[in-house]
Amino acid sequence: MKWSFQIGQFFGIPLKIHITFWLLLLFIGLVTGQQGGLRGGIQGILLVILLFGCVVLHELGHSLMAQHFGIGVRDIILLPIGGVSQMEKIPDEPQKELFISAIGPLISLSLAFFFFIVARMFELNFSLQQASLLSGNLLINLFWINLILGIFNLLPAFPMDGGRVLRALLAMRMEYLQATHIAVSIGQIFAVFFVFFGIFYNFWLALIGIFIYMGAEAEEHETILRRSLKKIPVNQAMITNYEKLSPEDHLSQAISIACHSLQMDFPVIQNSSLIGILSRDKLLSSMRDDSPETLIKEIMSTDFITISDTEPLEEAYAMINEIKGGFIPVMHGETFLGFINLEQIGKYHMLCGLGEK
């Protein structure tokens, strides 16, 4: 995510904070400071920092459980509306999704229980009125916030944790796409309710409702796409009609092909074997920085990943997302057959009518 800055690393997972979160801290500090002076401001900011410490523990639960199931975690990002664990893929085995999703709210509820016990030892008053950013006791605030966080996340509002738990439970009994569709529909009903309720009572809730609505829709589309890509082998959908470059060609030749065709990704071939690639990003940066006479071998990349021709298209899709765009050569053993990129996957999926209805 753009505008996120890493502040640390836990179990090999980078922890990043989005710039809007710093703005939130500033905002809370100003508001609480205006009402409670310097002490109020510091207490407000301290509470937000401790609160997000609890959110980090919640997200670490998701991330470590995902790692346990062999799913890589790119990072954890803190946003003003909460935390996000960015996993390399969403597991489509219901049992894994169930465990990965349920652990977060369970951690929040355990933290609430912990603060409850500690506050009881100090014989503090637990009423919700006692919990306020300004005057409330820190322990009571943390108890209520973790309790609300745990319960709120358990609501079956897909793609929130509870919604994922619901999808996983449904998917154990029915077809995965049908389970997703039901979970998404219920999630969107919750989202509409959050927005309406939020407009009158709580701005954050309205914002969260909008995110849930869009997130649910996007993930349903993605699920449908991934499911149909699973059934198609890469060699059925790859680009086989392309211009190739030789290492002794000049940059101007690549530019000329790119200007007169739709092709912007190039395999570099020598003695009928693939020795490098020139991706569109590299082509564009070279057009800016290098002379048209530059040799392709000087700008091609020789360190690239490939995919075997019999792998499912879903795997290619995941790999291209992993390298953030670009293209992947398709190989049969040592033989180069063609290549695949995101446009081609989208085009093939659309034109060849393999999308599931």
Ligand SMILES: [Zn+2]
């Ligand atoms: Zn969660």
